[in-house]
Amino acid sequence: MTCVHCGKPLPEGSRRDRAYCDNKCRGLGSYYRRKAGVPPPPRWQHPALTSDNHVLRSAAAHAKQLGEANGWSPSLVRCAMDGLTVVLGECPPGKPVKLTEVRARIPRHASSLRVAEVLTELELLEDDSVLAVRSWIENRTAELPAGFASDVRAWLLVLLDGDSRAKPRSRTCAYVYFGGVRPLLENWATTRGHLREITVTDVMAGLSPLCGWQRRNAIAALRSLFRFAKKRCWRWFSSVRVSR
Incomplete structure (x- = not known):
């Protein structure tokens, strides 16, 4: 990934929604964009929200809704979507996911509790x-x-x-x-x-x-x-x- 203003490579480990290398580039990019009358770029969104897998897409959208309703931080919502991507990405559509599989497979930064909460709401969790x-x-x-x-x-x-x-x-x-x-x-x-x-x-x-x-x-x-x-x-x- 590179800075959208100066083209400089972004540091490794940067957030996936990071667009600028520093606040100076952010300010300059915003200034020149407004000066040229160019609309702001679309906000970054998690790939799961536009996935071809309709089950994953609906689960990611539901995670976003749950996050807004329950006060989850944006980071927590993104991590929940990461976990949903792992457990639903290769799962046959409509097949419930076992709770033990959720705990074993999701990334370490994701919350198994939040992933399980989303799957439960969608009736896609099997508590084994x-x-x-x-x-x-x-x-x-x-x-x-x-x-x-x-x-x-x-x-x-x-x-x-x-x-x-x-x-x-x-x-x-x-x-x-x-x-x-x-x-x-x-x-x-x-x-x-x-x-x-x-x-x-x-x-x-x-x-x-x-x-x-x-x-x-x-x-x-x-x-x-x-x-x-x-x-x-x-x-x-x-x-x-x-x-x-």
């Missing part, structure tokens, strides 16, 4: 995230020894779905909690055959090398796991107290 996290739970707990897998799987599913005694937690909570206890479970499995065999000494030994946020996450996750196990799985089990 719950199925994805269930598949993740099955795959990760299957890697644990049999004496640990079933109880940990049941615990994670209750975190996800909730039950009569607990409200559902977010998917992020399930990921963080399992990430906090997994190293401990794998270490205990080398000397213990079942989760109910874990003692306070085992817990303290597992927590001792940890510090900071890793220790806090592990403690919160262990408390949740043993509280769940005592109430729902091992009613005869004397609780393991996890202290800070």
